[in-house]
Amino acid sequence: MKTKNFSALITTIAIVLGFLIYWREYATRDQVTLIHVLLWQILIWAPWILMFLVFKMLVEKVKSIKYGRVLTVAIGFLWIAMHFGWFFMVSSTISPYVDLPGSKFGVYRYFFVFWTLIDFGILWFVVDKLRWRKEEKANTPLLFELTRGGKKHFCEPSQIHWLAAENYYTKLFTTEGMFVMRKPLKSFLDVLPGDSFKKIHRSTIINVNFVSELARGTGSTLDVIMKDGTKRRVSKSFVKDIIHFFKDRTN
Structure with missing residues (x-):
């Protein structure tokens, strides 16, 4: 699922909730404007877009780790708790229902039921959707069409x-x-099997099946030695991940 599609989903949820709340609280319409309610809702739900980006990265990072799915869900529950904190902070300051009869922290009691159910629904949707996308790609045959010297080559x-x-x-x-394709490196991460291809540097992705050695350099540096003798430096931010990955693969 693309970030822009998820952003559209969250915006739609915020707008629909805004209309429903405004319609439900008909007794306060002379004191509250629809625009204020909609802006309040959009601000409440906007942080989910940032969390979606975190989940995309998280699903990729932990899928090869034991209990990775459990860890992802646990972080999701932590996020929901944080989102409730954000909800209370925003509602108690800019909610159009602040100080109105029957409201507390700028909300009414039934609001909590809606927000809780929607938060858990979005969490399930995001984790399931991202995992399904990864599994779908793993089961879909992939073939690259490469050109060199006017000839086409097909590469798995x-x-x-x-x-x-x-x-x-x-x-x-x-x-x-060697072939050259006019595509950014990051686009290959979206289609290559994540269990075989690992990013070791912002400019390098390796097929772990063609790695012959991990070599320690000076200090905390790490190099990957490919079977053809090529040496590629591992970025510091990827060193622990690469070491743990190969450690888990060996007996």
Whole structure:
């Protein structure tokens, strides 16, 4: 699921809730404007867009870790608790229903039921949707159409040794040699099998099946030695992840 689609979903939820709340509290319409209610709701739900980006990264990071799914859900519950804190803070300051009879913290009691159910519903939807997308890609045959010297070559992911970013292009080093595609490196992460391809640097993705050695450099640096002898430096932010990944793969 794309971020812009999720943003549209959250905006729709906020607007629909705004209309429902405004319609439900008909007795206060002379004191409250619809625009104020809608803006309040959009501000309440907007943080979910940022959390969606966190979940996209999280699902990719923990899917190879034992109990990774449990960890993802646990973080989701923590986020819901934080979202309630945000809800109380925003509602008690800018809610159009602040100080109106029957409201507390700018909300009415039934609001809590709606927000709780929607929060848990969105959490389930996000985790399930992202996991389903990953599993779907893993089960879908993938073939890259590459060109070199006016000839077309068809390459499976299993034939790719590693990929390197170069400006707006990506170099693919394969069993059939090196090819260049006019695509950014990050676009390959969305389609390559996550259990075989790991990002080790902002400009490098490797096929772990073609790694022959992990070599410690000076200090805390780490190099990946490919089976063809190529040495690629692992960025500091990826060192722990790469070490743990290969440790889990070995007996």
